[in-house]
Amino acid sequence: MKDGVNGVALGVFIFFFLAVTVMGFLAARWRKAENEHSLDEWGLGGRSFGTWVTWFLLGGDLYTAYTFVAVPAAIYAAGAAGFFAVPYTILVYPLIFTFLPRLWSVSHRHGYVTTSDFVRGRFGSKGLSLAVAVTGILATMPYIALQLVGIQAVLDVMGVGGGDSTNWFVKDLPLLIAFGVLAAYTYSSGLRAPALIAFVKDTLIYIVIAVAIIYIPIKLGGFDDIFAKASEKFTAAGAGGVVPAPGGQWTYATLALGSALALFMYPHSITATLSSRSREVIRRNTTILPLYSLMLGLLALLGFMAIAAGVKVQNGQLAIPQLFEDMFPDWFAGVAFAAIGIGALVPAAIMSIAAANLFTRNIYKDFIKPDATAAQETKVSKIVSLLVKVGALIFVLTMDKTVAINFQLLGGIWILQTFPALVGGLFTRWFHRWALLAGWAVGMAYGTFAAYGVASPTQKHFGGSAKEIPGIGEIGYIGLTAFVLNALVTVVLTVVLRAVKAPAGVDETTPEDYTADAGDPGVQAELTEAAH
């Protein structure tokens, strides 16, 4: 690693950072509605986004800075196994094609802002809705923390923040400034800020990837050389070659499937989805979002390039920023770092808004102050979005990075356990609310316990997300095993509970709600009604 501050790169980085800060504050005036003090306005951008805004917003939201740093870092460290992110994002789109439009429709008819709102309305169960909300908040917090880790990696490589000897305040000052600014414009502009900044973020990212994927292989002598060197490294390390061994294939497939099922259970994915203008916007987006997957695949290959380029870092997270610094001229390295840095701000903003919406709608309004007005809801949401970010910041500054990574891993396992209630609920009312709650609890408990028991060379617990699947004997993703267990418990208990005629709760939705589109009777009317 180079010593000292890279002045040119830092200058470019600061330029872009200032530019998006101005945009973030101006975003409040973008497509401003008459009723600005409602949660629909602040937390869902007025539910007004069309195909392209939604595309940028979702892309900026799902493909985070951490993804850009972590996926190639996984390839750099583990080889082929890290490439599961590509089949994972391939499977997401046909999957959401089937259920997301239904969620959009029912949410518009009933003014739902969060997934927990839907679960409560569908199953008439505040307990189940609370479980979904708490899971969502728990899973989102470490995800926000990891965005900070992404920014830190970039700052580290630029030489900002100093070495271990520097005073902690000076060392963390750049990060504190970045997050202070982020918090301020999220507070004032709501979801409009990340939506607008996402344009800059994605444009930068696409430029950087396009250049990197052509420029770096030319400098390194082509893909033949790159893969030959990578293969050499992994064979020498006894980790197989650049293709997964038969023993790793179950892990690969279950990780891809489990992650795909989990992605749209995350509150921030749903927030971006519900902000879209119509049902068609979502379906159309499932056909254009895969562009990001292609980019992710190319990005993943950078992990191999880092090996071939002889990048040697202790912390794998630094591999890609370091590769950029070594390979690119200073000014372009600055552009690449800005892309990653801004790439962290967009999802962090959306995630904190999503977590805040969950708290406001499903804890504050349901349990603390049922008669809260729309203006009060918005106010609480704004304050909670600040608290969530401060929490994430403290998390990153006081604890080891591995803690954030461990929790994020657990978060993925946890959030998958809300699938039966949410997606099951979108298609059928057959499941019993208590059975869903029991299934969720079993899945959460098994997933946490199993992950606790995974050791790695560096950690005794939470060392990975794969473990032997009971009864099959192959190594598979814990989250998926927990999900299957969850589904089994839910089905069996539903049969039992229906047999004993346990009270099923009131369903406030009707079958037509799930296919309603913008312009249909009831959708717009009820929407404005709910907003007042």
Add this chain to the structure above:
Amino acid sequence: MPDQSNMTGVAVVTPVRVVIALCLVAPFVAMLWVGSYAKTDPTWIGIPFFYWYQMAWVLISTALTMVAYRLWQRDQRARASRKGGAAE
């Protein structure tokens, strides 16, 4: 389900819908069957099969989802007009 088909005069499972389902299921079969693509050869511009094949599937699955989207739109429109006709 027979109730519904009597109401609208259209079956719930139609050939078009089967095609839509196939388009959406195909990526799952292809991607989860890791053994079918966990190999180095044939390489493409030096990239092992394992990597370029999966990247190619990003494009294939996108095309399939687009087909599903178009067919679904057509299916919904046909149903809506038929329903409207029945109501008149």
